[in-house]
Amino acid sequence: xxxxxxxxxxxxxxxxxxxxxxxxxxxxxxxxxxxxxxxxxxxxxxxxxxxxxxxxxxxxxxxxxxxxxxxxxxxxxxxxxxxxxxxxxxxxxxxxxxxxxxxxxxxxxxxxxxxxxxxxxxxxxxxxxxxxxxxxxxxxxxxxxxxxxxxxxxxxxxxxxxxxxxxxxxxxxxxxxxxxxxxxxxxxxxxxxxxxxxxxxxxxxxxxxxxxxxxxxxxxxxxxxxxxxxxxxxxxxxxxxxxxxxxxxxxxxxxxxxxxxxxxxxxxxxxxxxxxxxxxxxxxxxxxxxxxxxxxxx
Numbered sequence: 001x002x003x004x005x006x007x008x009x010x011x012x013x014x015x016x017x018x019x020x021x022x023x024x025x026x027x028x029x030x031x032x033x034x035x036x037x038x039x040x041x042x043x044x045x046x047x048x049x050x051x052x053x054x055x056x057x058x059x060x061x062x063x064x065x066x067x068x069x070x071x072x073x074x075x076x077x078x079x080x081x082x083x084x085x086x087x088x089x090x091x092x093x094x095x096x097x098x099x100x101x102x103x104x105x106x107x108x109x110x111x112x113x114x115x116x117x118x119x120x121x122x123x124x125x126x127x128x129x130x131x132x133x134x135x136x137x138x139x140x141x142x143x144x145x146x147x148x149x150x151x152x153x154x155x156x157x158x159x160x161x162x163x164x165x166x167x168x169x170x171x172x173x174x175x176x177x178x179x180x181x182x183x184x185x186x187x188x189x190x191x192x193x194x195x196x197x198x199x200x201x202x203x204x205x206x207x208x209x210x211x212x213x214x215x216x217x218x219x220x221x222x223x224x225x226x227x228x229x230x231x232x233x234x235x236x237x238x239x240x241x242x243x244x245x246x247x248x249x250x251x252x253x254x255x256x257x258x259x260x261x262x263x264x265x266x267x268x269x270x271x272x273x274x275x276x277x278x279x280x281x282x283x284x285x286x287x288x289x290x291x292x293x294x295x296x297x298x
Contacts, residue, residue, distance in 0.1 A: 011038040011039055011070075011251045012036070012037050012038060012039065012251065012252060012254070012286070012289050012290065012293060013037065013038070013039035013040055013041055013072050013073075013251045013252065013253035013254065014032055014037045014039075014040060014041070014253070014254050014255075014256055014282075014285070014289070015040070015041045015043040015075070015253075015254070015255045015256060015257070016028055016029065016032070016040045016041065016042050016043050016044055017043035017044050017046070017257070018031075018032065018256055018257060018258055018278070018281070018282065018285075019257075019258055019270055019271050019272075019273055019278060020044075020269075020270060020271025020272075021043060021044055021045065021046060021047060021271075022044060022045060022048070022050075022271075023271060025044050025060070025063065026063055027278075028278075029063050029064070029067050029069060030067055031275075031278050031279060031282055032067070032069065032282065033067035033068060033069055034279070034282075035279070035282035035283055035285070035286045036286045037069070037282075037286065037289075038068075038069065038070060038251070039069065039070045039071070039072045039112075039251045039253070040064075040069050040070075040071055040072065041072055041073040041074070041075060041113075041116070041215075041253045041255065042071060042073070042074040042075060042105075042109075042111075043075045043255070045077070046075040046076070046077060046078060047077070047078055047079045047080065048077060048080055049077060049080045049081055049082045049094075049098065050077070051098060051101045052101060052102075052105045057105060057108045057109065060109060061108065061109055064109065070110075070112060071106070071109045071110065071111040071112070071113075072111060072112050072113035072250060072251055072253060073111065073113035073114055073115070073116055073160075073213050073250075073253060074102050074105060074106050074111060074113075074115050074116070075116050075255075076098070076099060076102050076115050076116060076117040076118075077095075077098050077102075078117070078118040079118075080095075080098075081094070082094040082095045082097070082098045083095045084096050084098075084099055084117070084140075084141065084144040084148075085119065085120050085137045085138070085140045085141035085144060086137070086140055087133075087136045087137060087139075087140050092140050092143070092144060095144065096144055096147060096148065096151075099115065099117070099148065099159070100151065100155075102115050103115055103151075103152075103155050103157045106157065107155070107157075112250070112251075113212075113213060113250050113251075113253075114157070114158040114159060114160045114185070114187075114212050114213050115157065115158070115159045115160070116159075116160050116161075116162060116187045116213050116215070117159060117160070117161055117162070118161070118162055118164060119141060119161040119162065119164065119171060119172070119175075120134045120137035120138050120141060120171060121134065121164045121166070121167040121168070121169075121170075121171055121172070122134050122135075122167070122168050122170055122171065123165070123166035123167065123168065123197055123198075124166055124168060124197050124198045125166065125197060134171075138171050141171075141175075145175070145178075145179055145184070149179060149180070149183055149184070152183040152184075153182075153183055157183075158182075158183055158184065158185065158212055159183065159184055160184070160185050160186055160187040160212045160213040161175060161184075161186055161187065162186070162187045162189045162192065162215065163186060163187070163188065163189050163192050163193055163200050163203065163204060164189075164192055165192045165195040165197060165224055166195060166197030166198050167192070167198065167200060168198065169200065169203045172186060172203075172207075173207075176207055176210050181209075181210060185210040185211060185212035185213070186207060186210050186211060186212070186213075187211075187212070187213035187214065187215055188204050188211045188213070188214045188215070188242065188243075188246075188248070189214075189215040189217075189255070190214070190215065190216050190217060190218075190234055190239050191215070191216075191217040191218060191219050191224055191225070191226060191234070191255070192215075192224065193234075194218070194219055194221050194232070194233065194234045194235075195219065195221060195222070195223065195224065196221045196222060201235070201238055201239070201242065204242055205241075205242050205245075208242055208243075208245055208246035208247065209246065209247045210247070211242075211243070211246045211247060211248040212247070212248065212250075213248075213250065213253070214243070214248060214250070214252060214253050215253065215254075215255035216229065216239070216252060216253060216254045216255065216289075216292070217229075217254060217255050217256055218230065218231050218232035218233075218234045218236075219232045219233070219234065220232045220233055221233045221234075225260045226255055226256055226257040226259075226260065227256070227260060227261055228254070228256055228261065228284065228285040228288040228289065229254070229288040229289060229291065229292045230288050230291065230292075231261070231288070236292055236295065237295070239292075240292065240295040240296050243296055244296055252289070252292070252293055252296065254285065254289050256285055257270065258270060258273055258277070258278065258281045261281055263277050263278075263280050263281035263284070264277070264281075265277050
């Protein structure tokens with residue numbers, strides 16, 4: 001019988017929006033493929049209310065085939081009005097519609113993974129007013145989850161909520177203890193876990209059996225920088241230990257952006273970086289990601 005864990009790290013996934021998060025994704029997909037990555041997490045339009053239609057999906061499907069890339073996960077919308085945890089009911093319901101749009105996108109494109117979403121959280125430095133508002137958001141999230149579980153079951157889909165920067169895990173624990181593992185789990189975001197407000201690696205280890213997606217990236221613990229492995233202060237040995245002892249069986253996914261890397265040319269925007277800069281960034285990132293993947297094999 002083949003070793004499933006060894007199989008999973010023979011391939012590597014990276015976020016489609018290593019450069020820009022909107023616009024034509026073809027250059028990014030080509031560069032990702034040329035660097036050696038085999039899978040992607042779809043990150044385009046993660047911070048908008050953009051809904052994908054048949055024309056966009058047809059074009060994306062052709063691009064994935066052209067560059068021999070497999071879609072694993074999709075990063076759902078965040079920082080948008082159509083939020084499935086908005087206290088405003090019409091926005092909450094519109095947020096559910098947007099989630100269904102992304103699930104339909106995954107089905108059309110043959111995605112092998114899950115839909116990843118942000119969630120409200122109480123941070124260690126949240127003010128009383130912020131805490132009160134976050135609790136209102138959480139009440140909305142619970143209503144949405146109750147509505148989504150049968151939809152996920154019917155569509156044979158799963159959703160993962162990320163651990164967020166500074167999160168006390170009050171909401172995350174409640175969700176993981178309440179909703180079924182068949183449709184729901186969490187996305188282990190290593191960069192978020194490393195941010196100085198609160199290191200979350202112990203929490204991630206405790207709930208390692210519910211990890212169904214990963215966003216792997218580094219930072220200096222002072223902010224959410226999405227740099228490649230071994231460029232910051234994250235304990236990658238600990239991250240490897242968490243994953244080796246987890247239920248995660250997918251392809252290791254690295255949520256990386258060129259913006260705060262040493263390869264970023266400040267004379268150009270993140271989405272308009274010169275070809276040589278993107279090539280160098282992705283080549284370096286691939287080596288670092290492969291190094292971490294090898295750690296997970298031992």
